[in-house]
Amino acid sequence: MERALSEEDPKFASTLRGTTLRQAARRRAILAGVVFAVGVAVMMGGAVSGYWPVGVAGFVVMLGSATVLLTALKGQRGGASDAHIAAHPSGFGVVDGGRSRRSGRGSSRGSSGFMGTLQARWRRRRDRGGF
Numbered sequence: 001m002e003r004a005l006s007e008e009d010p011k012f013a014s015t016l017r018g019t020t021l022r023q024a025a026r027r028r029a030i031l032a033g034v035v036f037a038v039g040v041a042v043m044m045g046g047a048v049s050g051y052w053p054v055g056v057a058g059f060v061v062m063l064g065s066a067t068v069l070l071t072a073l074k075g076q077r078g079g080a081s082d083a084h085i086a087a088h089p090s091g092f093g094v095v096d097g098g099r100s101r102r103s104g105r106g107s108s109r110g111s112s113g114f115m116g117t118l119q120a121r122w123r124r125r126r127d128r129g130g131f
Helices: 002-008 010-018 021-049 052-084 113-128
Strands: none
């Protein structure tokens, strides 16, 4: 299949062979780390000089680079960490994890613990007519 792709569209095949997603994410993470350090320097420079717009600009640079850094690090991990997230037609993921539901306690109410108490209070308020 790779051979057929190379024969059919060699430019596209070479583009696919160029870099992997993990390498691109690593490169983005390193660049974001460097930009974060520059943002810290700009922010500190603004604080030392007393010119607050420079400090605010440094903070904004830090915030943006931290966002890119965290996104790149998440991309480096690949799909292995997302294996426990089930797809949903709405586009949002549903995490399959957390505590398992215990059948012994509170099974007659439908829910148990803190959430069951809150749901019971809400039902009582609704039934009384008071919100």
